[in-house]
Structure formats: C-alpha cells, structure tokens
Amino acid sequence: MEKLKKIIRDVPDFPKPGIIFKDITPLLKDPQSFRDIIDAFAEQFKNKGIQKIVGIESRGFMFGAALAYQLGIGFIPVRKKGKLPWKTVSQSYDLEYGTDTVEMHADAVETGECVLVVDDLLATGGTAEAVNLLLKKQKAKVFGFAFVVELEFLKGREKLVHHNILSLVKF
Numbered sequence: 479m480e481k482l483k484k485i486i487r488d489v490p491d492f493p494k495p496g497i498i499f500k501d502i503t504p505l506l507k508d509p510q511s512f513r514d515i516i517d518a519f520a521e522q523f524k525n526k527g528i529q530k531i532v533g534i535e536s537r538g539f540m541f542g543a544a545l546a547y548q549l550g551i552g553f554i555p556v557r558k559k560g561k562l563p564w565k566t567v568s569q570s571y572d573l574e575y576g577t578d579t580v581e582m583h584a585d586a587v588e589t590g591e592c593v594l595v596v597d598d599l600l601a602t603g604g605t606a607e608a609v610n611l612l613l614k615k616q617k618a619k620v621f622g623f624a625f626v627v628e629l630e631f632l633k634g635r636e637k638l639v640h641h642n643i644l645s646l647v648k649f
C-alpha cells in the first residue's frame with residue numbers, strides 16, 4: 479500500500495484555495511495499482527453475505543463497479559440530485575457552505591438487502607453518512623464502507639460509528 483500512497487497525486491488549491499485534492503487518476507492508469515486495490519477490497523469483503531455494492535458518484539463508481547464485478551454481485555449508483563432518470567429517494571447533507579443532496583432509485587435496494595458502500599475517499603464523512611441514512615431509509619442492511627483513501631485528520635470515521643470501515647491508504 480506504500481506504492482499506492484506514492485502514486486496518488488496531491489493537487490494543492492483544487493477545487494478551491496486551501497484544499498489539497500488527492501488525485502487518484504495516476505493510480506487508475508497503472509493496471510497493477512488498480513488491480514491491487516480491487517483485489518484488497520475483494521479479499522476483505524468476499525463471503526460476507528454482501529449482496530450489492532453501492533458506489534458514490536463519481537469516483538466511487540470506478541472502484542465500486544470493478545469490485546461488484548469481482549465479487550459477482552450487483553452495483554447500485556448513488557448520484558447527485560437530478561441525475562437519475564426514474565423515481566428516486568434522496569437525502570440532504572450539510573457542506574461547509576450550504577447543502578447537497580444524494581439520490582438513488584427507489585427500487586435500487588430490497589428491504590433487508592446487505593450492501594457495501596464504496597467511494598474513493600473519506601474526508602469529513604458527510605457524504606458517506608448521507609448515503610448511510612439513505613440506505614437506512616430504504617431498509618437496507620449496511621455491512622460497511624470501503625475507501626481507497628482516508629484523510630484521518632478530518633475524523634470522518636466518527637460519523638460512521640458501528641460500521642466496518644476499510645481504507646487502504648491513510649493520510
């Protein structure tokens with residue numbers, strides 16, 4: 479995982495001043511690194527009764543879809559408001575300034591279905607917490623969360639108590 483840490487690119491002041499953006503595109507471009515990530519997730523989450531992967535737009539789709547394929551289970555996209563074409567359920571959450579909303583299709587998960595949430599990065603945990611609430615509303619069983627990167631100093635993990643949380647690279 480040290481190799482992964484090195485390959486992730488820091489982009490200062492993106493998308494706004496003061497933010498150091500963790501750019502995972504060099505990692506996606508490197509076939510061995512991409513494979514190492516999916517293999518590590520699959521090893522951790524195989525044979526756990528997980529029935530669907532829930533990927534968070536948009537970088538969660540890249541890792542989540544590959545993991546769903548590897549585990550031989552279905553994939554559910556969670557998107558920003560207004561992107562999904564059919565009937566949706568939604569959950570709003572607070573940002574530093576204002577709010578944002580995540581949505582999924584109303585028939586995406588079955589009652590009691592066991593799901594794993596995947597995203598590229600855990601920062602403050604606001605997004606993952608909103609997805610967790612959305613899934614709870616739909617009566618899914620949230621097995622846990624998988625992230626490629628965790629920014630530990632932002633303490634996002636504290637918003638996701640009582641869950642299995644895996645992050646492969648910690649800063």
Ligand code: AMP
Binds near residue numbers: 499
């Ligand atoms: P948060 O809700 O604060 O945990 O933010 C998580 C979401 O924002 C994830 O979907 C990340 O892709 C994105 N994100 C937040 N901070 C960063 C960062 N420093 N570098 C890259 N992506 C980030």
